[in-house]
Amino acid sequence: xxxxxIRIALIGPESSGKSTIAAHIAARFDFVxxxxxxxxxxxxxxxxxxxxxxxxxxxxxxxxxxxxxxxLPKGLVSDTECINGLVWCEExxxxxxxxxxxxxxxxxxDLYLLTTPDIPYEADPLRENPGRGMYFFDRYQKExxxxxxxxxxxxxxxxxxxRLVEKTIQELIFNGRLQRS
Numbered sequence: 001x002x003x004x005x006i007r008i009a010l011i012g013p014e015s016s017g018k019s020t021i022a023a024h025i026a027a028r029f030d031f032v033x034x035x036x037x038x039x040x041x042x043x044x045x046x047x048x049x050x051x052x053x054x055x056x057x058x059x060x061x062x063x064x065x066x067x068x069x070x071x072l073p074k075g076l077v078s079d080t081e082c083i084n085g086l087v088w089c090e091e092x093x094x095x096x097x098x099x100x101x102x103x104x105x106x107x108x109x110d111l112y113l114l115t116t117p118d119i120p121y122e123a124d125p126l127r128e129n130p131g132r133g134m135y136f137f138d139r140y141q142k143e144x145x146x147x148x149x150x151x152x153x154x155x156x157x158x159x160x161x162x163r164l165v166e167k168t169i170q171e172l173i174f175n176g177r178l179q180r181s
Contacts (some may be wrong), residue, residue: 006172009109010112012113013117014136016117016133021162032073038057053094081109086100086101108149134159
């Protein structure tokens with residue numbers, strides 16, 4: 001693989017293990033972790049969020065990611081990405097600003113890890129969609145397929161997920177491509 005930063009993004013329904021997997025990748029492969037900043041932003045908001053808030057969250061997310069890429073790390077893993085934001089806007093507000101689509105098309109990741117909602121759901125005040133995990137999983141998968149973006153599905157218990165992620169990233173690092181069966 002040429003000497004460039006490998007970019008990996010987590011995508012999937014809420015409470016499907018994205019943050020855990022992203023942190024594991026960062027620690028295991030010494031990648032820069034781009035944490036989801038929506039939790040902090042929304043947690044500090046003293047009113048219901050608006051479309052402009054979601055757009056602001058993702059603009060900050062992408063700006064921080066771009067800033068981190070200037071240091072040319074060997075890898076970067078993002079706990080969220082703009083397809084998540086696009087779907088969030090469409091579900092909550094009926095449409096999404098074109099900014100999301102522009103970001104998705106102009107800055108695709110080398111690999112998207114699509115997490116299934118097959119682990120126990122953990123409720124918290126910021127999660128809005130209990131019981132709708134498979135609906136969102138299907139939405140995200142269709143969005144990835146529609147754009148022809150490279151992704152693998154991550155499912156199973158915690159250890160199974162982490163082994164699959166490690167194997168996949170090792171293939172990407174050492175072979176410069178993913179092995180497809």
